[in-house]
Amino acid sequence: MTTAERTARLWLRAYPRRWRYAYGEDLVGTLLDLAGPDARTVRVRDGVSVVRAGWSLRWREHPPLLPWLGYRLFEMRLPARYRYWVMDDLLDRFYTARTAAAAFVTVAVVFTGISAVVPSLESVLIPVSWDAPMMFALAVALLAALQPRVGPRRVWRRQISTWLPRELRPRSERWKADVELAQYRAALRVDGEAGSAGGGAGV
């Protein structure tokens, strides 16, 4: 990978993983074409525009606030059209850390709101020192380091499918996921050959 290609791929991280897999190569090629031969980096103008486009796409694909809170805090189902968004969310390593952070932030916002409306509760709800918020921040950091898969595994089974992809399996069992996926793909090919019009594009 040339330096220019490396910088191009770095800019592309503004896009969600799924988009990168589907369309990323093309955009990398275009960025490198625009940079010109013997360029060491992608033009900054292009890089910034890619970041902007990537975050616009993330914004467009994101579920609206209330359904999102229901999903993030209480594992409520989102409408079917967000299915791929949910899959990407569960496969992310920092799912548990993000969920914990969202819970803490929501509690903080709710407590602040309540103590603004009912001032007498302020001494109960709002901590005086920074100890409690620091502990929560440490808990989130710990979850970000440990990256436990228990939570996403449960939500995946309930909302997506009983078949777990390799990222959500215990490390010692990941090979099973690869085998099962290969068998599934082989079965699709056999069906495609046996049937009239072949099946759709590969998984």
Added chain:
Amino acid sequence: MTPFRMTQQAYLILLTLVDERQHGYGVIKQVAELSGGDVTLAAGTLYGNLDRLLAAGMVAADGEEIVDGRLRRYYRATDLGAQAAQAETENLARLAARAQRLLDRPRGLGRPVLGGA
């Protein structure tokens, strides 16, 4: 679903893709040519508009090729996209005609004359 918002950039991109199938870099070059050098799209701007056009069914992916060891995806306008480009062109033509009639009207005394380009 909200109706498609035809921006100037989307319009130019659509025009280049009605003409012939193109890949990303080709579209950028052609848009610059079509706009007489006024509109040079950045890569992200192009792909942002392509995403919207694809979602609206006005543009479709049209094959992939490996060029210089890199994957290149080609795009083309669909029939819907061609119709939209035609409608927008007619809109602009009507606007230009109305604008010209406005400019051709005898101007009142004391009103500043519009400067020449």
